[in-house]
Amino acid sequence: MSIWKSGIFLVCLCSFFLISLPVLAVDPGSGNLTQIWEQIQDYRFVDLTHTFEPGIPHWKGDPDETVETLYSYEPGNGTLGSGFYMQYYCHVGQWGTHVDPPAHFIKGLRTLDQISPREMILPLVVIDIHEKVYQNPDYVVTINDVKDWEEKNGQIPEGSFVALRTDWSKRWPDQDEMQNTDSFGVAHYPGWSQEVLTYLYEQRNITASGHETTDTDPGIVVSQDKYPLETYVLSQNKYQVELLTNLDQVSEVGALIVVAFPKPLDGSGFPARVFAICP
The missing domain is CATH 3.50.30.50 (Putative cyclase)
Structure with missing residues (x-):
């Protein structure tokens, strides 16, 4: 999920935890924000x-929404068997x-x-x-x-x-x-x-x-x-x-x-x- 990879996300988490949860202290000069990710796993x-x-x-x-299967693992039911699963959503x-x-x-x-x-x-x-x-x-x-x-x-x-x-x-x-x-x-x-x-x-x-x-x-x-x-x-x-x-x-x-x-x-x-x- 791309938002987890964004520096913005981690900076926001860092700011929140440093202010609200002092037990999650992170050295701001370390340049290693993965500490935040590691610590929130217990939350x-x-x-x-x-x-x-x-x-x-x-x-x-x-x-209402409609869903159609375009491709399936195996052929049948009007779909194309392509070895993968793909749907078409309309909503x-x-x-x-x-x-x-x-x-x-x-x-x-x-x-x-x-x-x-x-x-x-x-x-x-x-x-x-x-x-x-x-x-x-x-x-x-x-x-x-x-x-x-x-x-x-x-x-x-x-x-x-x-x-x-x-x-x-x-x-x-x-x-x-x-x-x-x-x-x-x-x-x-x-x-x-x-x-x-x-x-x-x-x-x-x-x-x-x-x-x-x-x-x-x-x-x-x-x-x-x-x-x-x-x-x-x-x-x-x-x-x-x-x-x-x-x-x-x-x-x-x-x-x-x-x-x-x-x-x-x-x-x-x-x-x-x-x-x-x-x-």
């Missing part, structure tokens, strides 16, 4: 990515756990290929509202939720990735459960709020945010075909990740998140592989 790696396939939960306007960019770049909503802002690798390895902040969502599926995170987090953990770091834990991903892979639509066709699932996103992006200057649902906005708003909160996030020229999972396995503070994705020219979105490194 937990938590996959925050859903496995995607045809039929998974997705935004209501997206067509929208916003498929499965995926990245939305600013250009997804805002013409003229950055596309996927313009997002720097420096923005792909970040301190991870997890704001946990899952118990409130259990009581009310329409719950949206409030500024009090964020202030409570900061009172307990300290100020949200500048440049961090803030993930909203709702445990909604536990409904995966059932599309109906994820949408939670009532008899009137209105979806009921949690989301962000404008006051919180404004605080995070304009006062705490975070780099990106993510959530477990199919949308930034709560289901009630999306059911009206309105997306004001997603529009806001992307208008800040920042990216977001949708359909995260396993946030219940990550602490509220202290981990790193790695958001890796392809680099299509002028890309408007693409499935991502997202994971956390947890001390």
Whole structure:
């Protein structure tokens, strides 16, 4: 995986561990960053990515994925036997756990290929509202939720990735459960709020945010075909990740998140592989 080979990745890890985890002391003059790789092998790696396939939960306007086997180890079933296995995938960019770049909503802002690798390895902040969502599926995170987090953990770091834990991903892979639509066709699932996103992006200057649902906005708003909160996030020229999972396995503070994705020219979105490194 190329991101593991990048000096940027290792420098970011080095900075994080030297600041937050003094037991992982590395001589900065040694020129040998492999010490970082060796030391993190004892840490937990938590996959925050859903496995995607045809039929998974997705935004209501997206067509389903199709997969075709073009070449197989042995001939048969209409494929060419070539001694290797190759598939053809057809899906929208916003498929499965995926990245939305600013250009997804805002013409003229950055596309996927313009997002720097420096923005792909970040301190991870997890704001946990899952118990409130259990009581009310329409719950949206409030500024009090964020202030409570900061009172307990300290100020949200500048440049961090803030993930909203709702445990909604536990409904995966059932599309109906994820949408939670009532008899009137209105979806009921949690989301962000404008006051919180404004605080995070304009006062705490975070780099990106993510959530477990199919949308930034709560289901009630999306059911009206309105997306004001997603529009806001992307208008800040920042990216977001949708359909995260396993946030219940990550602490509220202290981990790193790695958001890796392809680099299509002028890309408007693409499935991502997202994971956390947890001390």
